[in-house]
Amino acid sequence: MDNLTPFQRRQEKVKKLLPGKPYDTLLVSEPWNRAYLSGFWAEDMQLTESSGFLFLTEKAQVLATDFRYQEQAEKEAPDFQVVIYKENLANILPEIFASLGTRTLGFENHHLTYERVMKIQEALQEWHPQGELLPGGELVEGLRMVKEPEEIQAIRNSLALTESVLETIVAEAEVGKTEKQLAWRIEQLMREAGAEAISFPPIVASGPGAAMPHAVVSDRQLGDSETIIIDLGARLDHYCSDMTRTLILGEPDSKAREVYGIVREAQLRAMAAVRAGIPSSEVDSVARDYIALAGYGDNFGHGLGHGIGLAVHEKPGFGKSSSMVLEEDMVVTIEPGIYLPGWGGVRLENMVRVTADGCEILNQNEFFYSF
Numbered sequence: 001m002d003n004l005t006p007f008q009r010r011q012e013k014v015k016k017l018l019p020g021k022p023y024d025t026l027l028v029s030e031p032w033n034r035a036y037l038s039g040f041w042a043e044d045m046q047l048t049e050s051s052g053f054l055f056l057t058e059k060a061q062v063l064a065t066d067f068r069y070q071e072q073a074e075k076e077a078p079d080f081q082v083v084i085y086k087e088n089l090a091n092i093l094p095e096i097f098a099s100l101g102t103r104t105l106g107f108e109n110h111h112l113t114y115e116r117v118m119k120i121q122e123a124l125q126e127w128h129p130q131g132e133l134l135p136g137g138e139l140v141e142g143l144r145m146v147k148e149p150e151e152i153q154a155i156r157n158s159l160a161l162t163e164s165v166l167e168t169i170v171a172e173a174e175v176g177k178t179e180k181q182l183a184w185r186i187e188q189l190m191r192e193a194g195a196e197a198i199s200f201p202p203i204v205a206s207g208p209g210a211a212m213p214h215a216v217v218s219d220r221q222l223g224d225s226e227t228i229i230i231d232l233g234a235r236l237d238h239y240c241s242d243m244t245r246t247l248i249l250g251e252p253d254s255k256a257r258e259v260y261g262i263v264r265e266a267q268l269r270a271m272a273a274v275r276a277g278i279p280s281s282e283v284d285s286v287a288r289d290y291i292a293l294a295g296y297g298d299n300f301g302h303g304l305g306h307g308i309g310l311a312v313h314e315k316p317g318f319g320k321s322s323s324m325v326l327e328e329d330m331v332v333t334i335e336p337g338i339y340l341p342g343w344g345g346v347r348l349e350n351m352v353r354v355t356a357d358g359c360e361i362l363n364q365n366e367f368f369y370s371f
Helices: 006-020 031-038 067-076 089-100 114-127 139-144 149-172 179-192 207-211 254-273 280-293
Strands: 025-028 053-056 061-066 081-085 104-107 132-135 203-206 227-232 234-236 243-248 314-317 331-334 337-340 344-347 350-355 358-361
Touching: 006 031, 006 053, 006 139, 025 031, 031 053, 031 139, 053 089, 061 067, 061 089, 067 081, 081 089, 089 114, 104 114, 114 132, 139 314, 149 179, 149 227, 149 234, 149 243, 149 331, 149 350, 179 203, 179 227, 203 207, 207 227, 207 337, 207 344, 227 254, 227 344, 243 254, 243 344, 254 280, 254 331, 254 337, 254 344, 254 350, 254 358, 280 331
Parallel strands: 025 104, 061 081, 104 132
Antiparallel strands: 025 053, 053 061, 203 227, 227 243, 331 350, 337 344, 350 358
16 A cells, blocks of 8 residues: 555656656646645636646646745645746746746646637747647546545535435425525535535526526425425535435326436436446436437436536536446436426436446435335
């Protein structure tokens, strides 16, 4: 057993991949990738701002940040040489490139703006006229897909908190309360339970609004015998949870019973199909084909699920065109749904850990109906 920290193990994985890349230095700008490799947890408020860049070569690693984060960076990222810039990161980039001997720089082309890329290119060529900027792809995202034991435990804890909140919400939900009241109560309970944040703004969609998969909460009052989609998640110790249940206050009508039963069976079949080695598209097809055979194929228009970890939506994705193959210790969501304009909708979402021969359902509390 090595004595490396999780961050050091991840850094070593990146360094081992670099010799096979067309660049000698990797620039990491995406906030969760940066935190995953360094332990530096500062967040970027918007795409045009950055609290720090990582630069990694086979032999060195630098974290460039500004005065606001100096103490935090030195404390949280001891494996990195911390370089502080005063006015503009671009001003010290030539110095960083010179210290690393950078000739070719791989960057996260899915994250940086064109304007920022141009400034980096200028700085690289100021240091070395033949310096070249190359797309680095999603190298770190690829590492993040398979979760380490510490990450899986953090995700379990986050989900347990979310389920405890949902249990209270189910008990408190009643006809006449508004979607906004329930959504605010979710946020309040999560904070009181110790979450540092919500994974995403909770969705509470009732009646016809439940036909919109990502409905925005409104002042609409919850009604009797209608479907209410509640999609919620917490961020605890940096890791996200994400689950969805559909509530029905009062006696469900025949349509609600039918649609709910189809969605639940589709979810069960999809979870039974999950295992290491299977393409995520095949798992998606299991649920999608079942819903289509039941006559609602046109009413399930989103992917079956997604990876989850530091970000609420990570790779792998689930969809008909996905080429990703599931691997052991990926943590993913399985969330089929049926949405009927003018009536409402049903979505059910569990989190599962992929195993060698199946999956472990991480949700402990069911909150499912048996009609």
